[in-house]
Amino acid sequence: MPPLKMNAVAWGLLVVAGLAAPFLVYPVFAMKILCLALFACAFNLLLGYTGLLSFGHAAFLGTAGYVTGHTVKVLGFQPEIGILAGTATAAALGYVIGSLAIRRSGIYFAMITLALAQMVYFMSLQMPFTGGEDGLQGVPRGKLFGMIDLLHPLYMYYFVFAIFLPGFWVIYRTIHSPFGQVLKAIRENEPRAISLGYDVEKYKLTAFVLSAALSGLAGATKTLVFQLASLTDVHWHMSGEVVLMTLLGGMGTVFGPIVGAIVVVSLQNYGANIGEWVIVITGTIFVICVLAFRRGIVGELAILFKR
Amino acid sequence: MTGIFGVSIQGLFGQLLVGLLNGSFYAILSLGLAIIFGLLNIINFAHGAQYMMGAFLAWIGMRYLGVNYWWALLLSPLLVGAFGMLLERGMLKKLYKLDHLYGLLLTFGLALIIEGLFRYRFGISGESYPVTELLAGGKNLGFMFLPKYRVWVVAASLVVCFGTWFVIERTKLGSYLRAGTENPQLLQAFGVNVPLMITLTYGYGVALAAFAGVLAAPIFNVNPVMGSNLIIVVFAVVVVGGMGSIMGSIVTGIGLGLIEGIVKSGMIANLLSSAFDSVPVAGSIVYPIKLLLSPEASAVTIFVIMAIVLLVRPAGLFGRER
Numbered sequence: 001m002p003p004l005k006m007n008a009v010a011w012g013l014l015v016v017a018g019l020a021a022p023f024l025v026y027p028v029f030a031m032k033i034l035c036l037a038l039f040a041c042a043f044n045l046l047l048g049y050t051g052l053l054s055f056g057h058a059a060f061l062g063t064a065g066y067v068t069g070h071t072v073k074v075l076g077f078q079p080e081i082g083i084l085a086g087t088a089t090a091a092a093l094g095y096v097i098g099s100l101a102i103r104r105s106g107i108y109f110a111m112i113t114l115a116l117a118q119m120v121y122f123m124s125l126q127m128p129f130t131g132g133e134d135g136l137q138g139v140p141r142g143k144l145f146g147m148i149d150l151l152h153p154l155y156m157y158y159f160v161f162a163i164f165l166p167g168f169w170v171i172y173r174t175i176h177s178p179f180g181q182v183l184k185a186i187r188e189n190e191p192r193a194i195s196l197g198y199d200v201e202k203y204k205l206t207a208f209v210l211s212a213a214l215s216g217l218a219g220a221t222k223t224l225v226f227q228l229a230s231l232t233d234v235h236w237h238m239s240g241e242v243v244l245m246t247l248l249g250g251m252g253t254v255f256g257p258i259v260g261a262i263v264v265v266s267l268q269n270y271g272a273n274i275g276e277w278v279i280v281i282t283g284t285i286f287v288i289c290v291l292a293f294r295r296g297i298v299g300e301l302a303i304l305f306k307r
Numbered sequence: 308m309t310g311i312f313g314v315s316i317q318g319l320f321g322q323l324l325v326g327l328l329n330g331s332f333y334a335i336l337s338l339g340l341a342i343i344f345g346l347l348n349i350i351n352f353a354h355g356a357q358y359m360m361g362a363f364l365a366w367i368g369m370r371y372l373g374v375n376y377w378w379a380l381l382l383s384p385l386l387v388g389a390f391g392m393l394l395e396r397g398m399l400k401k402l403y404k405l406d407h408l409y410g411l412l413l414t415f416g417l418a419l420i421i422e423g424l425f426r427y428r429f430g431i432s433g434e435s436y437p438v439t440e441l442l443a444g445g446k447n448l449g450f451m452f453l454p455k456y457r458v459w460v461v462a463a464s465l466v467v468c469f470g471t472w473f474v475i476e477r478t479k480l481g482s483y484l485r486a487g488t489e490n491p492q493l494l495q496a497f498g499v500n501v502p503l504m505i506t507l508t509y510g511y512g513v514a515l516a517a518f519a520g521v522l523a524a525p526i527f528n529v530n531p532v533m534g535s536n537l538i539i540v541v542f543a544v545v546v547v548g549g550m551g552s553i554m555g556s557i558v559t560g561i562g563l564g565l566i567e568g569i570v571k572s573g574m575i576a577n578l579l580s581s582a583f584d585s586v587p588v589a590g591s592i593v594y595p596i597k598l599l600l601s602p603e604a605s606a607v608t609i610f611v612i613m614a615i616v617l618l619v620r621p622a623g624l625f626g627r628e629r
Contacts, residue, residue: 053408100614103621107350107407108546112617115543119610126603236539240415247412279423286416290409291401 006305010255014168018161027153028225033265034164035222040245040257041171042214047243048252049175050207051187052102055110056117057215057242059097062234063120064090064216069136069229070129079142079150083163083220090216091209093120098208102201105190114236121234135230139223156225163221167214172254174210183207244282247289250296259297313577319569320451326568327561328457328526331464332519334560336541338468339515341550342475345488346508349399349410355538356421357513360387361520362529363425366436376439376525383521384514391513395506418535425531433530460522467518468557475553484508543613549626559624563609571605 021030039061046052064086072082101112124130131137141150150156174180182203185193194200223229232238241264249260264282271278289296295303311319336354343351351357364383368374374382394417402409438456445454475481486494487504495501520534527533541560548559569575576597583593598604599611616623 053411055411100617103617104546107344107411110408110411111350111542111546112613114539115546115610115613118539118543119607122606122610126606236535240419243412243415276423276427279419279426283416283419283421283423286419287398287413290413290416291398294405294409 006302007254014255014258015165018165021161022154022157027157029265029269031157031160031225032222032269033262034160035218035225036242036245036265037258037261038164038167038221039215039218040242040249040261041168042211042218043242044246044251044253044257045171045174045183045214046207046211047246048256049180049187050183050204051190052105052204052208053110053243054101054113054208054211055236055239055243056097056113056115056120057211058234058236058238059117059120060090060094060212060215061219061222061238061242062124062229062231063093064219065223065229065233066124066130066136068220068223069139072142072224073136073139074129078146079144079224082142082224083217086220086223087213087216090219091213094209094212094216095205098205098212102204102208114239117234117239118236121231121236124231124234130229130231133231135228136223137228139227139229141224141227150224160221160225163217167217168258170210171214175254179203179206241282244286244289246296247294248285248296250299250302253296253298253302256296256298263297312574312581314572314574316450319572319574322568322572323565324451324453324457324568325571326565327461328564329567330561330564331461332523332537332560333541333544333564334468334557335464335515335519335522336537337544337548337556337560338471338553339512340541340545341548341553341556342471342484342515343509343512344550346484346491346505347395347399347403347410348407349402349414350407350542351509351512352411352414352538353394353418353421354414354513354516354541355534355536356418357387357391357534358516358520358523358537359425359531359534360390360421361517362436362524362527362533363429363520363531364517365521365524366434366529369436370434376521379524380518380521384517387517387520388510388514392506392510395509399509400502400505418538422531422535429531431530431532433528433533436524436529438525456525460526463522464519467515471515472553472557540609543609545623547609547613547616547623549623551623552625555623555625563612566612567605567608570600570608571602573602576601 018034021027039057043054043057046054066086067089068082068086071077071085072079077085097113097116100116101109104112125132141156143149144155144159148155148159150159175183182193182198185196185198186200186203190200219233222233245260245264246257247260248263249258250256267281268278271281274281293300336358340351340354343349361383364386365374365376365379368379368382369376398413398417399410402413442456442459445452445456447453475484483494483499483504487499487501487508491501491505523533544560544563545556547563548555550556579593579597579600583589599607
């Protein structure tokens with residue numbers, strides 16, 4: 001099949017599966033997948049399409065969660081305002097961290113993002129409004145536009161889906177836009193992109209801020225779903241998890257991160273009774289992916305279909 | 308008022324000693340990372356896990372096999388180093404032709420596996436390792452109490468760091484290593500067994516981490532996550548120093564440890580208060596800086612310094628762009 005047709009089929013599958021999901025699986029489980037899938041897709045915009053490995057994306061997911069939680073729970077705003085506030089904060093934080101991190105490239109970029117995210121983690125631990133070790137508990141879902149009660153699982157699910165779909169569409173459009181082509185050029189050969197006259201730093205920073213904002217959108221939504229903003233979402237384990245989802249699903253593929261998120265969230269959900277082994281299994285998947293399976297699930301499938 | 312800028316002399320020297328101690332660990336770990344990166348072009352994310360393994364092997368040896376501290380200090384790095392060489396031969400070797408990021412991802416996975424296995428076996432509460440008799444106790448210097456063991460740790464780290472520096476910068480063996488860092492193909496053409504050299508280098512870097520782990524065992528609680536928390540700070544140290552120079556890694560590590568100690572003592576925050584609080588506008592401008600330099604924020608001091616260095620000198624203090 002030609003790639004465009006394949007993408008259309010995949011989009012169709014995505015919408016149908018997304019609409020049917022709450023009737024097939026537990027809605028909270030489906031919502032978790034949607035949030036983390038959006039997070040992974042936003043991350044993939046950087047790793048897969050710009051060639052920048054950020055090891056600190058949890059900072060954006062977690063910070064947005066805290067801001068949303070605070071806005072809704074303490075300040076008493078409506079959920080949509082909370083999500084906007086969380087997303088905007090993540091974008092601003094993305095601008096700060098991105099401006100610092102793009103000053104170096106490659107491995108240093110990964111270490112810088114990791115270190116700055118750790119700084120955000122320590123701050124989340126100590127600042128008064130995050131609730132420290134307890135996190136922000138009992139965040140109300142509230143009424144969407146003051147009308148739709150989001151405590152109803154189905155309404156909440158379709159609200160999350162209505163956030164995920166445009167979020168994912170923005171990423172899809174970005175990848176296929178001239179802007180996205182420049183990002184790919186930077187990934188393939190940065191000196192060449194510079195010599196062609198592109199302001200590479202500006203492109204990288206824009207991609208970083210966009211990725212951070214969408215990660216924040218995912219984190220803000222996740223907080224409303226679980227009614228909780230906690231340290232788990234700012235911890236470096238979460239940053240590693242999003243790398244895993246992207247790598248496993250297929251970095252640099254449009255739909256890969258979604259598949260990766262489904263697999264990883266299912267593993268955590270159904271593997272909860274294997275306790276500490278989850279970390280070992282996560283590590284093992286990393287090792288296998290890097291050594292033998294670098295294209296990821298969707299990448300391998302794409303090659304299979306092309307034959 | 309006794310003391311300097313509102314900090315008692317005991318408090319200040321106590322924090323300086325802690326800073327020097329942490330700095331020794333930063334130095335020894337960032338040195339290992341720099342050596343490995345120089346030849347393998349890989350950032351060893353498993354460095355923290357290997358440091359933790361070193362500490363745990365010492366504890367296991369003492370608890371179950373009756374191995375004393377001094378033997379542990381020798382055997383634990385050898386064993387963990389050998390384990391590292393197996394990893395290099397079995398896995399890392401396959402990645403040298405790929406993007407450097409894959410090395411980071413692989414060693415991250417390995418770190419999770421190692422940490423997970425230790426968590427499964429030993430839980431996360433941690434074990435304590437007693438200070439060996441010879442180094443127990445300390446000396447009262449009048450203005451502060453100086454524990455013998457901490458002096459030993461600083462001294463041992465400095466000897467190992469400068470020994471490594473001497474071997475790499477001043478001996479024939481070290482010249483091979485430096486040549487390999489510059490151009491491995493050419494070195495191999497001269498008849499040097501570069502793959503073996505790479506394996507041994509990785510083993511040595513890992514052994515350094517394990518050595519630091521054994522040194523740390525009696526000071527910190529021996530637990531499976533002791534390495535992952537430390538390694539992120541060491542990454543920041545590496546970014547500040549740049550990985551281009553061996554001496555640079557050592558100096559940056561110790562220097563940042565000391566600065567962290569000074570911030571923790573509260574001296575800088577007090578100094579800023581006494582200088583600016585009475586000035587109306589400057590006081591509020593300095594306030595956020597003061598907050599970042601307050602003792603409560605000492606956990607983020609090194610990250611703040613990293614951010615400043617990135618703004619002023621992106622390649623790092625001793626680094627070169629590559």
